[in-house]
Amino acid sequence: DDACMRKCREGFLSRMALNDNKAGMEGLDRDKINKIIMESSKGSRFYENELKREQQVNQRIEKMMLQKAQITEQQLKKAQAEVERMATELERSRDLSRVIVHVDMDAFYAAVEIRDCPELKDKPMAVGSMSMLSTSNYHARKYGVRAAMPGFIAKKLCPNLVIVPTNFAKYRAVSGEVREIFAEYDPHFQSVSLDEAYLDFTDHLEQRQSWPESLRTHRFHASSEEQIKLPQEAVPEEKDLSPVLFDDSPSSSPCLSGPEGVGAAGGAFEVFGTSVEEAVREMRFRIEQKTMLTASAGIAPNMMLAKVCSDKNKPNGQYRLPSTREAVMDFVQNLPVRKVSGIGKVSEKMLNALGISSCSHLGQQMGLLSLLFSETAWHHLLQVSLGLGSTFIPRHEERKSMSTERTFKELSKVEEQLSLCRELCEDVAEDMKEEGLKGKTVTLKLKNVSFEVKTRALTLPYAVATVDEIFAVAKDLLKTEIDNESPQPLRLRLMGVRISAFVSSDDKKPLQRSIIGFLQPGKTDSSGSSQGMNQKLDKEHLSNHSFQTGPLGVESSTKANKSNLSESLTCPVCFRQVETTDLNVFNRHIDQCLSDASIKPNQWTVFDTESDLDLENHQKECEEVESNRVPPQEDQHSLENDSLQTVLLINGDNKTATSSQPQSHNDKGPILICPVCQLSQDSDDLTIFNHHVDLCLNREVLHELGGQTLSPINPPSVINSKALGECVY
């Protein structure tokens, strides 16, 4: 209610007002800060546009209130009943068995910069530019300086603020180190951004119960192996490794002087317990030892709650929400709706207008909400009100779009606009090439000097990827806009080009045959609808399980880092060197190999196949992807032939059963060969086979960890992270 009053006072300026929904921003002099923000903004084009958008939101709210006024008791009752039915249903499927952890690095970019420049330690600082800040340290937050605030306003709030330019390459590198640790607790962890991830600790905890202390003991000083390399190579001595980032940070108390706290090697160590909290504390400890940066974590039975929990004891803290219905419901009652991921400024305002500020209100008003909000929206709200969220962490899906945009000083000349447009297209085309993508939809984004944003899109009947193809479309879209406005010029402050509707991922899917499809030639094709149950065994599964973020990621990513000089990775499917350091490129290559292998295992043993388009595509795409890989020493065909054959092979029926032509198969049925250990398996039960493959993969990890190798084939090196390059707010 306090929040409500405040919001009311700020009235229609809520867009401009300080957003203190962040850790380290409690108990500030909001009025004073807001006054400064307003003074800095008022009258600007930006401000005027924000006012306009504020009005739009207000109108939306008015409309909603009108709708609300027309709702009858009857309708409400009915809606209420409907909601309750659904709630009961959801309640029945509540799953409290998983242990989900959300980890979030504290003031990540800022912390990295402070680490590498200790003079900044006690100063208010932020990372970004005079135009925009990415993040700020906690000193700066006391002044109201926060992410997504322009630097020049931040400077007014805090004249001593030091602004450090962003250095993404560095953050990416640090992020990679942190992710190596994540992978040891959950190889399938999902990164949200460079500084944030969701982990499922359930399996780790089960293992951990039987772990000896030695596996739960961690040294205070990073071993020389893991020693992080500072840019200035200044490796700090003995203690005080971590700079004091936060005056109020509850330090993770070392057992430096404990009886058994000092090992023979001279480094202090700490033994962690087997509980969740100990495991998470251990993970955070290791992150800090390795990177000299602190992280916070939330532990809860689902992703939605874990995310909220990680914020609770930030910085350098953790919070566990017990896995009981009661604890969850209690927790949710007092939770402000704005804390929930997915409920932003606008949704908050609309809910506030209905008298809803906490999740308890949400629960009370669900009947009403179901009548005022879209189905997806109220379903989400209902789940939130019940403290429900995803209990399984989905794999990061393939990208759906790729774009680039740039802000600049007013650009009004048609010539310049066109050449800028071309530049953007060049950038996008380059990125598209790197990932071997082609897309059918090109979108042009324009923002004029009044901050009004326009997007114009065109979908082609075919996919494009080159500069010329993209520019041909973007240019037309731009010209149309120019013509529409003439004789006035377009006065632009931003232009962007996006490409979407990719075919390399979208179009391939329907063509994809599940592994079952070729392991049991005839079956899939003849029945035509054996999909559902088989999905789990297809390429997705294989790549997800073993190569993408699989168990191999732990050690191999370290390896890849160390052998960084060579700048090449080995594809686990075709075993060729992929000359790239871009993990997206590499993953793409693997996906390509996997899908080709699973679609057409036979083609590689049959050279004279007529319409072998997929093989051609495969080679073409591989070449595009590996644009600068080492020249193959062998003939490509035979190389590919051999390697793929060893990975995926059906015994007995090499020529038949292509995807489009179901053919006879052996009476005995196929013999399955494990792609890891290369041994044929007796059982033709795919569940058993799959299990065997999993075991093999795990075995491989263990061997790797022990510095050994098993089969004649060297275990593939795979780095397990995608999606680099986000910002931190």
Added chain:
DNA sequence: ATACATACC
């Protein structure tokens, strides 16, 4: 399919 809005970091 297109345009715009919201949300996340």
Added chain:
DNA sequence: TACTGGTATGTAT
């Protein structure tokens, strides 16, 4: 002087 950039998704037409 100066208010981002990249991606996904929801909503409306």
